[in-house]
Amino acid sequence: SQTIHQWPATLVQPVGSPLSLECTVEGTSNPNLYWYRQAAGRGLQLLFYSVGIGQISSEVPQNLSASRPQDRQFILSSKKLLLSDSGFYLCAWGSTEAFFGQGTRLTVV
């Protein structure tokens, strides 16, 4: 069966520091992969999606970037975090139906 791993679960980072959140999927090949940010009262905001290795589409211009170095690996990064980057980040895979990771609570201080 397919599983999705996302880590870390929580992260506290100072303003200006770099960020790297990793997501890996097992049990499927060439999945569509997504990074979402979940904000209270605003649902899920799609940040990036990828349909294949090295193929990244950005939905919202911001301080973040994404990469897909391997078929089942999706990384969310930032060179310099802002306070406004604090939030809950979710990785997901799927096509018509999405399967989510456990999420990462990022607090930028």
Next chain:
Amino acid sequence: AQSVSQHNHHVILSEAASLELGCNYSYGGTVNLFWYVQYPGQHLQLLLKYFSGDPLVKGIKGFEAEFIKSKFSFNLRKPSVQWSDTAEYFCAVNADSNYQLIWGAGTKLIIKP
């Protein structure tokens, strides 16, 4: 552009009350429809989905949803809620020709014991 609207951001009910959470979408073509649930401290998980066929869809834990194409709606229902139904519920839509999910803002449901 496609959009999904959930009518209530917060709903508070007593146990055994009936539940209906509204979801409307804007897209004129074929759609796939979903309800996801996020229990406190847990990850998002699929509650039920509609792709085609019977517009009344039954999901886990006694939930059901009805797709009414003429109203562009996919409302979630449960005849008698339990305290354990306390969670946040998200409606999502996927246009048949597009692999992206469009999400509603979510509804926080609180069930009073």
